[in-house]
Amino acid sequence: MRKKEHQKTNREKMVAGESYLANDRELVLLRWRAQRLCRKINRFRTMPFYPLKKYLLKKLFGKCGKDIYIEAPFHCDYGFNISVGDSFYANAGCIFLDVTPIVIGSNVLLGPNVQLYAATHPLSPQERLKGEEYGKPITIGDNVWIGGNTVITPGVAIGNNSVIGAGSVVTKNIPENVIAFGNPCRVYKQIETQTAASSENSLRSP
DSSP, X not given: OOOOOOOOOHHHHHHTTOOEETTOHHXXXXXXXXXXXXXXXXXXXXGGGHHHHHHHHHHHSSEEOSSEEEOSSEEESOSTTXXXXXXXXXXXXXXXXXXXXXXXXXSOEEOTTOEEEOEEOOSSHHHHHTTEEEEOOEEEOTTOEEOTTOEEOTTOEEOTXXXXXXXXXXXXXXXXXXXXXXXXXXXXXXXXXOOHHHHHHHHTOO
């Protein structure tokens, strides 16, 4: 007797980057859970509440490294698709639309209002009217600095040690060790290889 083929749930389709229905009951409940956790996280704006805020972030994210801090307000769709390495900082107003995985390395700095959009919609209006959506993963390497008001679109990867200038719209992959900016974001110049200490100092200087 032939084994019955497994029918993917909308959650499984979503995470895999396939077309799915966002109004699925399981997904609605998961978004509601993320909204509740984000509200709690955003309530604790001062350092004395840091341990509680970190506890909530660990509940929200799929993977949460050491020494991470996110300024309020912060919003994400699901949370469980977000993986963050050690020593991560995000300034106020960041938005992660994590319908597919958003993977962020260690020693990453995000300016205010950085937006990571892993979610997208079909170009065909007929498909959009059906309520179908899909997504493409976003990957950010180690030691990356992303300036404020930058938008990173679905499917983009940013290489280790790179810097993205404020106000950029990143529509294509950015290689390692470069400074890039603009709309659309383009590589401006290479960053010379430095020691860890001097690299950290250069990130903190204009």
